[in-house]
Amino acid sequence: MKTARLTVVGAGPGDPDLITLKAIKILALADVILYDALVNPVLLEHAPTAEKIFVGKRKGCYVYQQEQINDLIVSRALSHGHVVRLKGGDPFIFGRGSEELDFVKEYGIETAMVPGISSALAVPAYQGIPLTKRGSAESFWVITGTTKRHTLSTDVALAAQSNATVAILMGMSKLSEIVSAFAKAGKEKIPVAIIQNGTREDEKTGFGTIDTIEKVVEENQLTSPAIIVIGKVVENRSVLSKNITHLQEQPSYKEVRYA
Ligand SMILES: C[S@@+](CC[C@H](N)C(=O)[O-])C[C@H]1O[C@@H](n2cnc3c(N)ncnc32)[C@H](O)[C@@H]1O
Incomplete structure (x- = not known):
């Protein structure tokens, strides 16, 4: 047994x-x-x-x-x-x-x-976006866009009032409401990144600000699963010189088997 x-x-x-x-x-x-x-x-x-x-x-x-x-x-x-x-x-x-x-x-x-x-950390990182950075962000929020009741989390409006980086998961269907919450907090010019299928070979991205991001999404046809990253760190991101490399084709990777 x-x-x-x-x-x-x-x-x-x-x-x-x-x-x-x-x-x-x-x-x-x-x-x-x-x-x-x-x-x-x-x-x-x-x-x-x-x-x-x-x-x-x-x-x-x-x-x-x-x-x-x-x-x-x-x-x-x-x-x-x-x-x-x-x-x-x-x-x-x-x-x-x-x-x-x-x-x-x-x-x-x-x-x-x-x-x-978590995708909340790794997906922005693969785009060179640190969730915290000296001079840009002292903290970050990770929020669900869609609650159990299918409404936008009220935490989004609270986060919009802070200086923190805000990473929103499951938020694509609520993008207009998210934009309104940040606009209401006077954050129209805050940079935004949207990353779909992050860390995968079919990764897609769009960059803008609160007042342009909906247009960017439409132009780039971005959809779920995606992470919405809002904050100064988006414009202060590091430029990464290498594309994502997948290592599984390398012999050493294939040998990693545990019985
Ligand atoms: C139900 S949540 C699960 C999150 C998961 N437990 C984690 O820690 O990454 C699903 C949401 O996570 C985000 N997500 C997960 N993987 C992703 C990826 N590779 N690229 C972009 N967003 C992703 C999307 O917002 C998606 O709608």
Whole structure:
């Protein structure tokens, strides 16, 4: 009998090299992997023998509701042993990782958590945008654009009054409201970056200010998944001379397998 176990694992933001060594080791030990749409499927190669179940959104629709995912975790852990719940970025940043860990508690399932590199940090970084920088920003907010009630988070208006860098996830459908909140705070000229599919090969970007960004989005046809970064750090970003390089084709990468 295998021990029923759930490990919630962060897959990083998209570039398959931006995953932790611990996550790779855990994937190799999985009996079942339940993974989301934002997980780069290349990462599943780290678990050649595990059963893999896609539980994310397909064409804008959920394949599984959260309650069904919870039930699947429990039933597979009890029947197969080690379930890895692989989530984009970090599972505790707008990832519902803690809800799933809480749910399985009453079933006597062992639990563990492997943090991941959140898109909130890595996606701006790949564009040379530091969320804090001396003289530009002393702090940052990471806010969800869309709350449980499908409204814009009231934290956006609060953040607009601060000097902090503001990184908004799940905010593309609320861009007009975000622009209004910043305009209301007198921040029309604050620089904005929008990064879609950040750290991936199909990454797209748009740069502007609060009063131009909607036009930029339209011209560049930017859409979700994207991160909206608002603040002085956007214009003070470092110019990176190299394009993103994916290392998985290199032999040393392929040799990284843990039994
Ligand atoms: C449900 S949240 C999950 C966030 C994730 N747990 C993390 O730490 O990155 C999904 C949102 O994260 C942002 N996101 C995740 N990966 C992204 C990427 N590679 N590029 C741009 N935005 C991304 C988008 O705003 C997307 O709508």
